[in-house]
Every structure is written in C-alpha cells, then in structure tokens.
Amino acid sequence: xxxxxxxxxxxxxxxxxxxxxxxxxxxxxxxxxxxxxxxxxxxxxxxxxxxxxxxxxxxxxxxxxxxxxxxxxxxxxxxxxxxxxxxxxxxxxxxxxxxxxxxxxxxxxxxxxxxxxxxxxxxxxxxxxxxxxxxxxxxxxxxxxxxxxxxxxxxxxxxxxxxxxxxxxxxxxxxxxxxxxxxxxxxxxxxxxxxxxxxxxxxxxxxxxxxxxxxxxxxxxxxxxxxxxxxxxxxxxxxxxxxxxxxxxxxxxxxxxxxxxxxxxxxxxxxxxxxxxxxxxxxxxxxxxxxxxxxxxxxxxxxxxxxxxxxxxx
Numbered sequence: 040x041x042x043x044x045x046x047x048x049x050x051x052x053x054x055x056x057x058x059x060x061x062x063x064x065x066x067x068x069x070x071x072x073x074x075x076x077x078x079x080x081x082x083x084x085x086x087x088x089x090x091x092x093x094x095x096x097x098x099x100x101x102x103x104x105x106x107x108x109x110x111x112x113x114x115x116x117x118x119x120x121x122x123x124x125x126x127x128x129x130x131x132x133x134x135x136x137x138x139x140x141x142x143x144x145x146x147x148x149x150x151x152x153x154x155x156x157x158x159x160x161x162x163x164x165x166x167x168x169x170x171x172x173x174x175x176x177x178x179x180x181x182x183x184x185x186x187x188x189x190x191x192x193x194x195x196x197x198x199x200x201x202x203x204x205x206x207x208x209x210x211x212x213x214x215x216x217x218x219x220x221x222x223x224x225x226x227x228x229x230x231x232x233x234x235x236x237x238x239x240x241x242x243x244x245x246x247x248x249x250x251x252x253x254x255x256x257x258x259x260x261x262x263x264x265x266x267x268x269x270x271x272x273x274x275x276x277x278x279x280x281x282x283x284x285x286x287x288x289x290x291x292x293x294x295x296x297x298x299x300x301x302x303x304x305x306x307x308x309x310x311x312x313x314x315x316x317x318x319x320x321x322x323x324x325x326x327x328x329x330x331x332x333x334x335x336x337x338x339x340x341x342x343x344x345x346x347x348x349x350x351x352x353x
Contacts (some may be wrong), residue, residue, distance in 0.1 A: 040286065045075035047272070048352035050098035051279025056251040057085055057093040069254075070095045073281045074275055077092075082107035082285070083244070086219070088128050091115075091240035092248055100282035102347045103334065107285045112196070113242035114234060115213040118222040120204045123232030127162055127219035137231040138206050149228045150196045153221060158188035162220050188266075191216045205236065245288065252278060282349070283324055283331050290323045290344070292335075299327035302335070302345055310341040322346070 053074075057066050065086040071079035080101045082094045091114075096104045121139040124131035177184050192213040199207035210218060219235050226233025241248065260278075265271045281287070298308050302325060324342065325332045334347040 041162050042254070044088070047073070047075050048098055049074055049076050049276060049279070050270075051096075051276070051281040052100050052250070052277055052284050052347075053095045053097065054246060054251045054281065055093045055095055055257070056253045057090055059090050060087055061086050063093060065095055067095055069257070070097070071101055073257055073264075075266065080104055083112075083214075085240055086128065086130075086238065088130055088235070089238040089240060091238075092243050092246065092251060093240070094243060094246065094285075095204075096282075096285075097279065098282065099349045099351075102349070103283065103285045103332050109214050110244035110285075111210065111211065111213055111242075112216070112240060114218050115199075115207070115237075115239045115241050116218050116222065117205055117237040118179070118226070118233045119236045120206055120226065120229070120233050121231050122234055123223065123226055124234040126234075127223040128235040128238070131234070135232045139231045141229050141231060143201055145200070146225075146229065147198060149225060150198075150208070152228070153193050153196065153225070156192045158192065159191050159215075159217065159220055159224075160188050161217055189215055193221070197226045206233070209241070211242070219271055227284070247283075250280070281331070286324055286334060288323070290321070291326060292323045293326045293328075294325060296334075299332060302332060302343075303348060305345050305348070306333075307338075307345065308343040310337065310343060 051072055055066055055070065057063065063081045067079050067081050070076075074097060076097045078101055079095060079097050082096060082104045085091065085093055087118050094104075094107055096107075119129070120141070121137055123135040124135050125134050126132075193216065194211040194213070195209070197209040201207075210216075210221070212218075220240055222233050222235050258274055264275060273353050280308060294302065294308065302308060323337060325335050325343070325345075333335055333345060333349045335343045336345055336346050
C-alpha cells in the first residue's frame with residue numbers, strides 16, 4: 040500500500056522574491072510547509088547567489104510548470120571585470136586576475152556580439168544532469184565533463200552602469216541561458232576576465248513582479264495562521280495565482296458536461312463536436328463551466344487530445 044502524502048490538496052502558483060544565500064529547493068520547502076501543501080515545485084532554479092522572481096507551483100499547478108521552464112526570462116546582473124572565478128560568480132575561487140584596460144565603447148561592442156541566436160556552453164557548476172547527477176556534483180570533485188554547446192537567444196542587453204570595474208546590465212533571454220556563462224564569455228572576449236557578483240531575476244514569462252512575496256512577508260503570514268482554526272488558510276490561499284496561470288495565454292475552450300466526462304477519462308474529442316475552430320497541433324486550455332480541466336493538444340485530424348489532466352481532490 041502506498042504511503043499517503045500529508046498536507047492539503049491546494050492548487051496554485053505563488054510568486055516568491057527569493058533572497059540571496061538560499062537554494063531554490065529551500066524556498067520550495069518553505070512555501071510547502073507554510074501552505075501545508077501536499078505537493079510543490081519550482082519552475083527553474085536560481086543559484087543561491089541570485090535573488091528575485093521564483094514562481095512556486097503548488098498541487099496540480101506543478102503539471103504545467105514546464106511552460107514556465109520554457110518561458111523567456113530577464114535579469115539584472117552586476118559583474119566584476121578583471122577577475123575570473125572557477126564558478127563564474129563570487130561564490131567561487133579566483134583563478135585569473137588581469138588589469139582592466141577596456142573602454143566603455145569596446146565593452147558595448149562586445150556585448151552586441153552576443154545578441155540574437157548564439158551557442159552557449161553551460162557552466163560545470165550548473166544543475167544540468169550527466170548520468171543522473173548535476174554537473175556541479177562532478178565540478179566539486181574536480182571532474183570536467185564535456186558539455187555540448189546549446190542554442191539560446193539573447194533578445195536585449197541594456198547598459199546600466201560601469202563603476203570601479205563593476206559592470207551592470209539588464210539582460211532578456213530565452214530559456215536555457217546561463218548568465219554566469221554569458222559574463223564569463225564576455226570577460227574572456229574582453230581579455231580581462233569577469234564574474235557575476237550580483238544577479239536578480241526580474242522577469243519570467245508574463246508574470247507581474249509586483250505580486251512577489253518576500254520571505255519576511257511569508258513569515259509574518261505564517262505566524263498569523265492558526266492551523267487549528269477552520270478557514271485559517273484563507274489569507275494565504277488568497278495570494279495564490281490560478282493553477283493555469285502558466286498557460287493563460289493559450290486559447291480557452293469550454294466544453295459540455297458530456298465532453299468533460301470523456302475528456303477527464305483521457306478520451307480525445309472531435310473539434311466539430313465542441314464547435315470551435317483551432318489551428319492543428321496547438322495547445323489549448325479546457326474548461327467546463329469555468330472549471331479548469333487541463334491542457335490539450337489539437338491534432339491534424341481535428342481532434343482535441345488530453346495532455347495534462349487536473350485531479351480535484353474532495
């Protein structure tokens with residue numbers, strides 16, 4: 040018999056302003072405990088050094104977190120020129136030092152070479168897996184794994200400032216971009232080396248960053264929540280965004296009760312029967328009476344095929 044998972048069957052997304060010095064998993068476990076949720080997960084890890092927007096999915100919302108992993112991101116990064124570290128950030132050991140003899144014009148010229156679609160080799164201190172273990176597991180043992188370059192896209196790099204060899208930039212980019220690797224590559228191209236000293240994620244997909252909750256705010260709410268009183272979680276639960284927020288830009292399709300029963304049993308639906316016109320091979324959100332049922336994909340043979348179903352626990 041399987042072990043029953045403790046906690047509430049609460050569904051939704053919480054936007055957390057991650058502080059520096061803690062892991063993304065630490066944030067997940069903290070939120071999971073405060074909400075007393077059965078299930079929780081993040082949507083793309085931030086380094087312990089990094090701060091900023093970290094969406095935490097609770098319950099059935101975790102089924103749609105991949106859409107946030109695949110979403111575009113934006114960052115505010117500060118980098119120190121003249122020093123290269125083994126981790127490409129200030130948590131690592133300095134391995135090279137050089138005089139900084141580059142002009143602002145030269146830096147901007149080099150930054151322009153990173154714009155658009157480029158190849159990037161991930162850092163050995165990334166969480167990418169090799170034979171089931173993250174690369175940083177090997178890096179800490181001094182083992183270097185061959186990493187193929189990956190396709191990424193840098194949409195914009197906006198200059199903020201350069202003072203005392205600290206370069207500050209705004210970067211907007213595609214999924215899979217490692218800002219540490221970007222800064223390390225920039226430093227190598229400039230001939231002086233560079234590493235990240237501060238990194239803040241300022242955007243994920245279309246999320247409103249004004250809705251982020253700080254640890255201090257969460258701790259206060261945690262203190263004010265009496266889990267022995269019926270309805271004590273209401274204030275906390277009101278902070279959650281809908282579980283389909285990650286896919287809210289997809290078309291919404293309302294279906295009949297009969298179709299809803301079939302859909303929730305994993306059966307595909309005929310597009311003509313639900314009386315909608317959709318492009319083939321596109322994803323859509325499925326609802327019945329405004330109740331979110333899950334994610335579906337339209338096929339070339341005019342069918343709506345279930346991809347992710349929401350399970351509502353009573």
